Amino acid sequence: MPSVAVLLSVGRHPASGRARRAPLDARALEMAFSLPNAAVHAIHAGNPDEPALRDYLGMGMERLTVLSIPRDGDPVPALTAHLEQLSPDMVLCGSRAEGGEDSGMVPYLIAHALGYAMVADIAAVSASAATATLTQALPRGRRRLIETGLPVVATVNTAAPAPRQSSFGRARRGVIDILAADAPPDTLADQCEIRPWRPRPKRMRLAAAASAADRLKAMTETRSGEGAVMIQPSPEEAARAIYAYLVEKRIIGDGS
Amino acid sequence: MIAAALSGLMLTTLAAGALLAVLNARRWLAGQAASVDLVGGLLALPQRYLGDVHHVVARKPYNALFHALVAGGFLASLPLILLAALPALRGWLLWTALALCLAVMLAGALMVGWRRGVARPSELSGGGFARLPFALLAYAVCLLIVAVDQLAGEALPQTISLTLVAIGALAAADLILGVGRGPLKHALNGALHLIAHPRPARFHHGTRDTAIRALDLTGQKLGTERPVDFAWNRLLGFDACVQCGRCETVCPAYAAELPLNPKKIIQDIAAALDPAATDRAYAGHHHPGRSPGEAHGGRLLPLVGAGAMIHPDTLWSCTTCRACVEECPMMIEHVDAVIDLRRFETLERGATPGKAALALEELRAADNPSGRPASQRIEWAADLALPLIADRGECDILLWLGDAAFDMRGQRSLRALIELLRRAGVDFAVLGADELDCGDLARRLGDEATFQDFARRNIALLGRYRFNRILTNDPHVLHVLRKEYPSFGGRYTVVHHTALLLELIEAGRLAPRGSGRSVTFHDPCYLGRYNGEIEAPRRLLDALGLERIEMERSGLRSSCCGGGGGAPLTDVAGKKRIPDIRMDHARATGAERVAVGCPNCTIMLEGVTGKRPAVADIAELMLEAVA
Numbered sequence: 001m002p003s004v005a006v007l008l009s010v011g012r013h014p015a016s017g018r019a020r021r022a023p024l025d026a027r028a029l030e031m032a033f034s035l036p037n038a039a040v041h042a043i044h045a046g047n048p049d050e051p052a053l054r055d056y057l058g059m060g061m062e063r064l065t066v067l068s069i070p071r072d073g074d075p076v077p078a079l080t081a082h083l084e085q086l087s088p089d090m091v092l093c094g095s096r097a098e099g100g101e102d103s104g105m106v107p108y109l110i111a112h113a114l115g116y117a118m119v120a121d122i123a124a125v126s127a128s129a130a131t132a133t134l135t136q137a138l139p140r141g142r143r144r145l146i147e148t149g150l151p152v153v154a155t156v157n158t159a160a161p162a163p164r165q166s167s168f169g170r171a172r173r174g175v176i177d178i179l180a181a182d183a184p185p186d187t188l189a190d191q192c193e194i195r196p197w198r199p200r201p202k203r204m205r206l207a208a209a210a211s212a213a214d215r216l217k218a219m220t221e222t223r224s225g226e227g228a229v230m231i232q233p234s235p236e237e238a239a240r241a242i243y244a245y246l247v248e249k250r251i252i253g254d255g256s
Numbered sequence: 257m258i259a260a261a262l263s264g265l266m267l268t269t270l271a272a273g274a275l276l277a278v279l280n281a282r283r284w285l286a287g288q289a290a291s292v293d294l295v296g297g298l299l300a301l302p303q304r305y306l307g308d309v310h311h312v313v314a315r316k317p318y319n320a321l322f323h324a325l326v327a328g329g330f331l332a333s334l335p336l337i338l339l340a341a342l343p344a345l346r347g348w349l350l351w352t353a354l355a356l357c358l359a360v361m362l363a364g365a366l367m368v369g370w371r372r373g374v375a376r377p378s379e380l381s382g383g384g385f386a387r388l389p390f391a392l393l394a395y396a397v398c399l400l401i402v403a404v405d406q407l408a409g410e411a412l413p414q415t416i417s418l419t420l421v422a423i424g425a426l427a428a429a430d431l432i433l434g435v436g437r438g439p440l441k442h443a444l445n446g447a448l449h450l451i452a453h454p455r456p457a458r459f460h461h462g463t464r465d466t467a468i469r470a471l472d473l474t475g476q477k478l479g480t481e482r483p484v485d486f487a488w489n490r491l492l493g494f495d496a497c498v499q500c501g502r503c504e505t506v507c508p509a510y511a512a513e514l515p516l517n518p519k520k521i522i523q524d525i526a527a528a529l530d531p532a533a534t535d536r537a538y539a540g541h542h543h544p545g546r547s548p549g550e551a552h553g554g555r556l557l558p559l560v561g562a563g564a565m566i567h568p569d570t571l572w573s574c575t576t577c578r579a580c581v582e583e584c585p586m587m588i589e590h591v592d593a594v595i596d597l598r599r600f601e602t603l604e605r606g607a608t609p610g611k612a613a614l615a616l617e618e619l620r621a622a623d624n625p626s627g628r629p630a631s632q633r634i635e636w637a638a639d640l641a642l643p644l645i646a647d648r649g650e651c652d653i654l655l656w657l658g659d660a661a662f663d664m665r666g667q668r669s670l671r672a673l674i675e676l677l678r679r680a681g682v683d684f685a686v687l688g689a690d691e692l693d694c695g696d697l698a699r700r701l702g703d704e705a706t707f708q709d710f711a712r713r714n715i716a717l718l719g720r721y722r723f724n725r726i727l728t729n730d731p732h733v734l735h736v737l738r739k740e741y742p743s744f745g746g747r748y749t750v751v752h753h754t755a756l757l758l759e760l761i762e763a764g765r766l767a768p769r770g771s772g773r774s775v776t777f778h779d780p781c782y783l784g785r786y787n788g789e790i791e792a793p794r795r796l797l798d799a800l801g802l803e804r805i806e807m808e809r810s811g812l813r814s815s816c817c818g819g820g821g822g823a824p825l826t827d828v829a830g831k832k833r834i835p836d837i838r839m840d841h842a843r844a845t846g847a848e849r850v851a852v853g854c855p856n857c858t859i860m861l862e863g864v865t866g867k868r869p870a871v872a873d874i875a876e877l878m879l880e881a882v883a
């Protein structure tokens with residue numbers, strides 16, 4: 001019976017900014033459920049009163065352990081200490097969270113501290129007594145099979161199966177076990193300004209192409225090395241530059 | 257001798273019938289407690305039966321007639337036969353009365369025989385019911401001869417009379433104890449169901465009691481899992497189903513051969529009240545694509561599941577259109593059953609199928625089912641400079657933009673409506689980016705928790721402003737705000753755009769010019785059947801000078817576009833598509849265009865491929881006419 005620890009963070013909806021289960025961590029939990037006979041330990045380091053944690057319980061776990069640390073604390077030492085005690089065969093988490101520094105470093109730091117193997121971006125898993133077979137998702141749909149000894153830390157990719165629905169009833173009944181933990185202040189985060197991510201606006205071009213395929217290409221391809229970089233321009237400067245660009249590309253007339 | 261034998265046998269049969277009724281009652285009494293006004297129900301029974309039930313039955317006058325003849329004759333014959341037990345009463349008067357009753361019943365029985373034997377509608381169940389005409393005829397004919405013979409001073413040899421009595425009594429036993437548990441069960445359950453009906457308000461005329469009941473979210477188990485989790489009077493209702501199949505003939509999902517037959521779903525629940533239940537004995541049409549013997553259950557077993565009485569695909573095929581409820585002569589509430597079962601699937605099992613689960617998650621995290629930024633609800637209207645109620649604090653008409661505001665087709669209809677409001681000089685404003693989903697989708701998908709959250713937050717939001725009426729072009733919004741928010745403390749006057757536009761014309765604030773082009777109106781289920789508004793859209797179309805042609809199914813008996821109840825998201829596969837079927841109805845009228853009054857209907861009907869009439873929201877038609 002493999003023992004699997006799943007690290008769960010609190011996500012952030014890209015449009016509303018509201019807290020929710022983090023989609024990739026939810027996939028990691030789903031993957032843990034898919035392992036036959038696995039003893040699944042769900043762990044979060046943060047605020048135990050965060051309502052979004054119940055979204056994970058709604059996926060069908062009876063308990064969730066929260067290492068209670070302050071909002072600006074670094075979760076890695078607390079998680080490492082807890083995992084050391086638990087000594088699971090496998091640690092799973094999403095390859096990227098939706099908050100904090102979003103550096104994706106937590107699993108690497110933990111694997112390093114515990115001396116576990118680390119495999120990134122897996123899409124599927126199976127485990128035997130001493131080894132695990134992981135399917136790693138590579139760009140453009142390629143896959144690589146990896147055999148590894150246990151214990152291992154693995155991060156879960158978007159190619160993994162979608163997480164099951166979180167149900168209100170199970171979320172309500174689930175129990176959150178709170179453990180006090182120490183967390184040194186995260187000095188790097190203190191110096192950063194955190195802003196919601198915004199998709200980068202695409203430049204408009206008037207496509208004078210002959211065929212639909214050319215037009216599509218003109219719309220989707222990104223060319224670099226064009227134009228000038230303006231750093232913190234004044235609104236007037238920025239507007240003038242955009243106007244000049246639109247005229248140059250003949251998206252609008254120049255008024256003459 | 258003959259008379260004594262007759263009344264004796266009948267008394268025995270009736271006593272056995274009473275025993276059977278008690279045994280049968282134990283099946284549905286196993287349900288949950290319910291607060292029922294039995295006395296009020298009993299007093300209202302004649303009105304409910306002669307008024308409401310008759311109103312539905314009389315849509316098929318032939319059925320109403322044979323029903324009256326058979327049931328009237330049979331029920332009247334029983335006390336007369338029992339009276340024959342008293343020698344003092346056995347006289348020409350008694351026998352004449354009995355003969356008359358039986359003659360009446362005979363006429364009805366022949367009609368029943370014709371319907372079941374010769375002109376048999378395919379939606380009728382067979383099985384035990386197939387014996388019905390024989391039992392009715394045997395009873396009426398044999399005992400009629402006996403009664404006439406008594407009048408004639410016992411002209412027949414006694415052996416023949418006794419044989420006739422025996423056959424008649426046997427037929428009576430079959431009627432009371434056999435035949436699909438008997439017309440007795442039908443009469444008794446039907447009457448009791450009318451008395452203890454779970455929605456007594458539906459019998460008060462002028463109110464359409466169609467709001468889904470709120471669920472107590474602090475309860476132990478949310479939603480309905482097993483038969484016994486239903487209240488006893490709801491089980492009684494399901495058990496009162498006579499398998500007439502009227503619901504089946506109007507169900508859009510059934511017509512599109514999705515795996516749902518409303519008659520069968522009611523029978524599945526009723527059958528599950530028996531121990532080791534299966535659907536083998538069911539002798540009607542199945543859920544399309546499913547075969548008999550696949551379903552197993554019991555009153556303590558889950559109703560929904562792959563091998564259970566109701567397959568999940570069946571449960572999620574329903575568009576909640578209420579056509580079945582509108583058509584059911586036994587006043588059974590199919591949609592309530594569907595919602596209760598969905599609540600368990602969603603709230604406890606987390607088993608909402610298809611894209612529906614994703615939509616629910618987005619609703620919770622972003623307040624709209626596609627997870628878009630709240631600002632997008634109004635960004636498309638930047639050029640219209642819509643007045644925000646947050647800036648003004650009050651207005652006459654609060655325009656609810658709804659989910660259609662996120663969709664380009666929906667925006668076109670909204671633009672037409674807004675343009676008309678401007679031309680008529682209506683004082684209106686919108687909530688804009690503050691507006692939340694109304695919760696309709698969540699509620700129909702069984703996610704009562706998310707629905708109640710929306711209800712509370714919207715009510716709090718609306719409480720900040722002063723306005724006279726809420727205007728919407730989406731009947732789902734109309735229904736939820738008008739009828740389902742009051743149980744959470746939000747009471748609003750909500751008006752559908754068709755009603756408001758008619759008002760504006762009648763007040764002379766807009767003057768459309770007729771084009772004489774032909775149009776057919778598709779009634780949205782949530783406007784028509786849920787809210788009874790079928791007149792205003794029609795008068796509006798007439799006022800626009802359009803030639804209005806009705807589809808075969810229209811008004812309260814209109815047929816669904818397939819867009820309700822979250823059906824486009826649960827997306828259960830059928831042989832056909834529901835909107836294609838509805839478009840066939842529209843095509844058959846030959847009308848140039850289909851007028852709609854719901855953004856969901858617009859999307860569903862416009863999605864129909866091939867040659868078809870164009871689809872236009874009534875506001876779009878009106879804008880053309882005032883342009």
Ligand code: SF4
Pocket residue numbers: 496497498499500501502503504518519522583584585586587588
């Ligand atoms: S549910 Fe109503 S309409 Fe449907 S078969 Fe039964 S009695 Fe007839």
Ligand code: SF4
Pocket residue numbers: 503506507508509510516517518573574575576577578579580581590591816
């Ligand atoms: S509500 Fe409509 S779709 Fe659902 S069972 Fe009844 S008729 Fe069929």
